[in-house]
Amino acid sequence: MNGILNWILWLPIIGMVGVLLTPKAKDNVVRMVTLVTTAITLILTVVLYMNFDTAEPGIQFAFKVPWIAQFHINYSLGIDGITLPMTFLNALLFFICTLSSWTVDKNVKGYFALLLMLQSTVFGVFFSLDFFLFYVYWEVMLLPMFFLIGVWGGENREYAAIKFFLYTFFGSIFMLVGIVALYYATGKSEDSFNIIALQGGRFTELTLDIFGSTVSFEKLFFWFMFLGFAVKVPVFPFHTWLPHAHVQAPTAVSVILAGVLLKMGTYGFLRIAFPIFPAAAVEYSTIIAVLGLISVIYGAFCAMAQDDVKKLVAYSSVSHMGFVMLGLSAMTIQGMNGAVLQMFNHGTSTAMMFLLIGILYERSHHRWIVKPDGSKGFGGLYTTLPKYSVVFIIGMFASLGLPGLSGFISEALIFLGIYQRFTTITVIAVVGLLIGAAYLLWMFKRMFFGEVNPECEEYEDMNAREIFYMVPLCICVVVFGIFPSPLLNVMKASVGQLVDLLAKFS
Amino acid sequence: MLQELFGYLSYYIPELMCIVLMTTLLVAEASVKDEHGSRDKIYAYAIAVLGLTLIPLCQNMGKNPVHIFHNAITIDAFSTLVKIIMVLGTMGAIWLSRSSRDIYTNLKSEFAIMAVGVLIGGMLLASANNMLTVYLGIETLSILSYVMSSLKRDESTSTEAGMKYALYGGLSAGVALFGISHLYGTLGSIQFVEMMPKLAGLEGGRLAIVLISFLMFFVGIGYKISLFPFHMWTPDVYQGSPIPVTAFFSIVPKMAGLATLVRVSFVFFTDGSALTVSWIGLMLVISAMTMTVGNVTAIGQSSVKRLLAFSSIGHVGMMILGVVVLNEVGVQAILFYGISYLFMTLIAFYITSHLSDMYGTDTYDVFKGLIYKHPVMAIIMASVLFSLAGMPPFSGFIAKFNIFSVVIEKKYYGIAIVAAVNSVISLYYYMKLAKIMVFGKSDGEERVLGFTFQNQAVIVALFIPVVVLGIFWEQVMVLSGNASVFIK
Structure with missing residues (x-):
């Protein structure tokens, strides 16, 4: 089984080569190749889940070969309980996105090739246990995103693509400085790039002299790493790239961006920033919690003010990722589990929202709740599009955290966890939930109820393909809302290990 | 004595090959009658010979470092690798000049000749082991560069580039030479190896003179590799020159200057x-x-x-x-x-x-x-x-x-x-x-x-x-x- 991660990682690249070798004008062949590739990848992740030992907190399915022996850089892969849900999410969302991108007809070959390349790099980020490899995947991921937003995006796509790219690059170049500093702090030894070996608070005592003053190594480079990951999450005040990127990106790319790429940021905290610098993480948890709280409240208010429904959902992502940051800063079993669960659940629910907006956009060619001239963009969709409305209701309620659907469980766990540490913040954060319910329901009211807008009468309801790819997400949202234990069992051991480590330093 | 000198020459084959190439190119260019047919042969010849120099260069990579010609030249792996980079850069630029319309057809062989000349200067700089060789290298490299940058002769920007380059380059080489002569006056030697030990015992006014002379010397190198604040000429010269020349300038003189900077820094500041x-x-x-x-x-x-x-x-x-x-x-x-x-x-x-x-x-x-x-x-x-x-x-x-x-x-x-x-x-x-x-x-x-x-x-x-x-x-x-x- 040790090679299975290699297969999952490289299969999309094989698919990409297949897509590129397909003759021109055979667009359907390209689509089929992509679909088959993503389907096999999805099946492989299910196999991975079947063989996963939930009792083991450490790394499983490890695979390691030397890459640059002189610098002790390895091609080292492995997953644990935190990675597995993300892996599944990545495989699932790309499968669904391939189906939802069936209608893309501009330069089909390039689009699907880039999509597959993106999937591989995202897997690479999640699987890498070597810091250098991690960084390479983290950066290479930007290339397909840049082109996907820039070529297939909306009107203002160039600005959005460049902003997205520059922000992430800015954060990650600081991470690179941190990586190199770690390499020398460990004395260029065998394990200098080994993420797992670096963990456990080895740098608590280390100090540095900078411009004549003594600085703690751990505290300084925690912030370097923080910058790299916070831009990706995004945490307030680094979130300003997100609305642009989301609004301009094509539907499938928005789904991937919100569904998986944002999780790479919080995954970075879980895998790298917290375990490698536990003392600093504990010390600065209040700052992280406050930034998370600002993201929750500010994101929610911003969402409420939007007239563009896609922008509304984009800001709701800022708000929901703020909850993940809150859960992380809690550093308790419930909070951390809640955070990882929220990462998965936000992935499914927000993917539903973006897909549904994409479906609507294909019919209406605009996304205005209220058009710039003040008239209503939509109205009475509930009567004209009954099937669509049902799916939309499921997605929306999952997103706002209705009990019985997935969002509720994770948010409840986060609140349970954080209440033990930051009572005031918890109370304020609950208001964020309330605002969340308000903007979503208000949006729903304005779009689905009221008089039927004459334009909306001509829209067709969801077709079989659209229903087919929405069903798995609906199942995820409902099943994990009632019965989250398949996910919780998987992550329990690994999360517990991290919490124990952090507890040693608090 | 003579035998020793010939023994040294075996390390110097790449440079000698380039010198022979440059002279034969001059002769060949002058004797070409059919402008279009033979030009391709000239390119093929230049690139082939440059390619052949890579063979002795690769052999030198493996040899132990030696100082030849009375310590004037060092042949070691460092200088050889820099030379390999420069030879490849020159080959690339000459190949580019073949298809470029930026250089007039009847000047294309001249480009190859001058590029090889600059390359020889660059090789000299990369191996320089005393101050005089450094200066020789800078001048050999520069004088041909001035001409190269004004190859597009009926365009004012190109003429401006050549003029600017010549003025800045001449001035900076002069300043560097001034610094070198002061160093010689104070330390009594131009050999790197002999200069270093004498540096340690300096005090007071003599140290100040040495410091100022070093700064002057670095001004010369700084101009060549366009360090701030000596970079102002770069954009105008790059823009005015024909593109193959620009490509050439951004590789060969830069690498040569960097190599000198590395060697001088390592001699004096360790x-x-x-x-x-x-x-x-x-x-x-x-x-x-x-x-x-x-x-x-x-x-x-x-x-x-x-x-x-x-x-x-x-x-x-x-x-x-x-x-x-x-x-x-x-x-x-x-x-x-x-x-x-x-x-x-x-x-x-x-x-x-x-x-x-x-x-x-x-x-x-x-x-x-x-x-x-x-x-x-x-x-x-x-x-x-x-x-x-x-x-x-x-x-x-x-x-x-x-x-x-x-x-x-x-x-x-x-x-x-x-x-x-x-x-x-x-x-x-x-x-x-x-x-x-x-x-x-x-x-x-x-x-x-x-x-x-x-x-x-x-x-x-x-x-x-x-x-x-x-x-x-x-x-x-x-x-x-x-x-x-x-x-x-």
């Missing part, structure tokens, strides 16, 4: 004295300023040649960080950077040259919608731009990573941050070009581009190292590592 500390401080400031000025000014440019000129200033600012750390890994990082920069720069200039030949201008607009006109070239150019900015999985990332690595090892965190921010700035302007290429709609008039099969093959061949060195870079690192172990 003892940890007060002199060394102040020199490190000065170089850190110069590096930070060079990077920042180069990259920030590049943002506002509208000509691709000027963009590449300013970005090359930024790259040199990054490269000299490998000198500042004063250790072997620093030199290793410079050499790797040089190798990776060679291929990236050549590709960027090749593609720019073909496009500007097409449209007769080199503004950003010529790149508009390249992805629809010539997808392969557009992808290669975009990759090279990302590589220049330091994105994995391309060689530019590894080059930057090495520089970061040596700087952080020395705990110069401040400059590491400056370099990091500069990477972001450089990404911005490279991306502006990539954006026009990929997102821009072409203006509808689809013209067939001048990418012949041969040129495409060369570009693809040059692109292979950019990718390979980004993923499997260990061998080249080992090679540069071996070359950086040189005697002091």
